[in-house]
Amino acid sequence: MRSKALLILLFLVVSCENRINPGLPSPPANVDLMDSFYYEINLNDRSNNTFKVRMYVNNLSETNSVFQFAATAPGIYTIADFGRYVSDFRALDMNYNELTVSHPSTNQWKISNPDRARVIEFEMSDTFHHPQSAHNIFANAMGSWIDSDFVLLNPVAVLGYPTGLAERDFYLKIDLPPGWNTGTSLPMTESGYYFASDYSQLADGPLLLGNLTTASALVDGTQFNVFAHSVTGKVDAEQVVSYSLQGWQDASKFLKVLPVKNYNYLYVWNEDISEDALEHSSSSVHMEPENGNSGLKARSLHEFFHIITPKTIHSEVIGNFNFGVPTPSEHLWWYEGVTVWAANTMRYRNGTINLNEWLQGIVSSGGQMSLLNVGLNCYNDGATISDAYHRGSMIAALLDIRLLELSGGTKGLRELILDLFEKYHDKPFPEDSFFEVLTEMTYPEIGDFLNRYVKGTENLPIQEYFNKLGIFYGLQRRQDNPTPEQQKLFDRWSINF
């Protein structure tokens, strides 16, 4: 093993010499830059809390002259404008002569003579320390953070792509300080480069690097890995595993088969941050305040359930995600509301929380708004998306009760989700006719339900629906002398069958 590592090192030392101009850095010979990009970042230099990024490119044409940084990212439903954090953007030819570059908009740099471009260099400030976003809750789990003994690197917050070429392969080489380790779901090549088959996959693979604790657990064939950095050292990965284990078992029962074989949790604990988390296809990033852990188990499950939706069950708006031009999907209620409901319900149905705790976890905001409009307006100034979570999760709860009622207790929302997962695991659902899909897979009454409460603004029939289970949903929520019929539906509602 050691001699192999030495050989690779020798190869890298040789290959980093510029073959045309000795002394200038050059890309490794084993990456074909005609249809891929090679990024390198040296984290030994963390000065000014900036990433010093170099990218090797080739085969760019006039249609690829605009270099794009992400305006938004999957799952955040807000504008990020990562171009704000870029400084000293330069494009260079093979001899490191600078090409003329202009900056037409926040997230774009335009390169003159792109066919001559071979190297792109820029500095990217971390979002955590940058004055434009310091301690903004959205600037955390989706952003980047450079500190003395750890780095959070969300590729979407640090790296860009030449317009029109987001589908190329991406290689990413990271030089680490001695003793640092790394948590990520990005695969690594034999040469030691992280690899993604397009920009979307690159954006889907956050990395946590540094002084981390690690711990793992195997649950029904799925390996859960936790990588944790605690600024004060109060929390370690073993503790995260111990409080998460029951939830992973709850998820396994609810989903019948866990949807991935490997899942990585990347945790940063600090005393002065707000909790925040963001989902990816086989990992999630979690920011947690070190002085409290309320809601921690629910957040851990919430992000994990996002594998089901929106990472798998989603419309083409999410499937063909537009990083440059924020493009909303009207089904935010489904992506977030159903997830809040599922993360709560899987714990109840496996006996981890009781009915009272379940009832506290589903709380409608009570406002009257069309959730389709909440989704469509998420990128607009002043938009609030909390209704997609609150009213959305109550709608999911009511939809579940209605489905169980209509099917005689044989098919609820969980079964519908599992059917949708089967149907749409390899293709998006149609953005414009999702209601028709849901109605076709269930009952005509569900079309009416969706039109009134998701598209429409009617008051939700909360008490009427909970009464079907014999549950009184008022200030004091409880099951209250159910009739045999109510008890029968309640019994079906309470279990994974």
Ligand SMILES: [Zn+2]
């Ligand atoms: Zn969520």
